[in-house]
Amino acid sequence: MKMKHHFNISFPMLAILAASCASFPERHPQNTDLIFPKGERITNDNFVGNVYLQQLVSPDSLNNTQVGNVTFEPGARTKWHYHPGGQILLATGGVGYYQEKGRPKVILRKGDVIKCPPDVPHWHGASADTGFVQIAVTNTQNGPTVWLQAVTNEEYSSPVP
C-alpha cells in the first residue's frame, strides 16, 4: 500500500489520514518541518494545558516498546508520574522542561536525549513562552505509567541551575 507524500493539508487532516492508515508501513506524510503529525489533543487530566499526542507504535505481546510524538503548547506539562519500565525522551523541536524528583529542572531543546530510569517520578512539558515537541519511547514491560500529583507553579517556575 502506497501513499504519495506531497500533500498540502492541515494537521487535523493529517491526523485523520494517519488514523485511517494502519497499514504497512505506517505512513505519516508531512510537508512541514515537523517529522510526525501533531495528533489529537489529550483530554485526560494527567496533563495541564494543551498537549497533543500522535501514537506512533503501540506495544504488543512481542515488543513492549511504545512510541508517541507529543506536542506541548507553551506552559503545558504533564503531572508528576513514573514508568515502571523506564522512558526515553528525544527532543525534536521547541524548548521544553524536564525534572526528576529531587533534582533541578533542566531545559530540553532539539537533539537532547533523556533516559529516565524505571520508577523515578518526573514531569516534562513546554517552556512558558515556547512550545515543545518530543518523541517518547516508553518501556511498558513492567506495567503502565503511574500518575501522581500536579506540578505546582513553584515547581514549574523553578530556576535552572
Added chain:
Amino acid sequence: MKMKHHFNISFPMLAILAASCASFPERHPQNTDLIFPKGERITNDNFVGNVYLQQLVSPDSLNNTQVGNVTFEPGARTKWHYHPGGQILLATGGVGYYQEKGRPKVILRKGDVIKCPPDVPHWHGASADTGFVQIAVTNTQNGPTVWLQAVTNEEYSSPVP
C-alpha cells in the same frame, strides 16, 4: 551541567562533543535541519556503503531499549539481519528502503514508521539516489542483532509494488 546550543560547527566536532558529553541530559546541539548528529562511520562489514551511527541511548540492566540515529548515504544498506527483541524504525529524512524476508521492498520517507517483529529477517538502507536518516529503536531483551547474508543487487534493485 549546561551547554549552549548555538554552535556553528561541523559534524565531526559535534560527534566529539556528544561523545564527551555523557551528562544529564545528553546534549546533541544542532544548528542544522537535522535533529541528531551524524555520528561516526560504521566500519564493520554488516553494512555496505557509507553508513553513520550516532548512539543516542545504550541499553542497561534497567531498560533494554537501544536508540541510535543512523544515516545511510545513497546506495548504502545493511546486510540481512534480525533482532530477537524486535525493532522500530522512525524515518526522519531522505528516501530509504525497507524489506522483510518474503515481502516486497517498501520506500520510506520522513514520518514513516516501521515495526519489525522479533526474529524476522529484514534489511534497510538508502535509495540509490538519495540518502536516508532513521532513528532505530531496538529491543535488546532477547539478545543482540543476528547478522545474515548480504543484500544482493537484485534484491536491492527489486521493484516497489
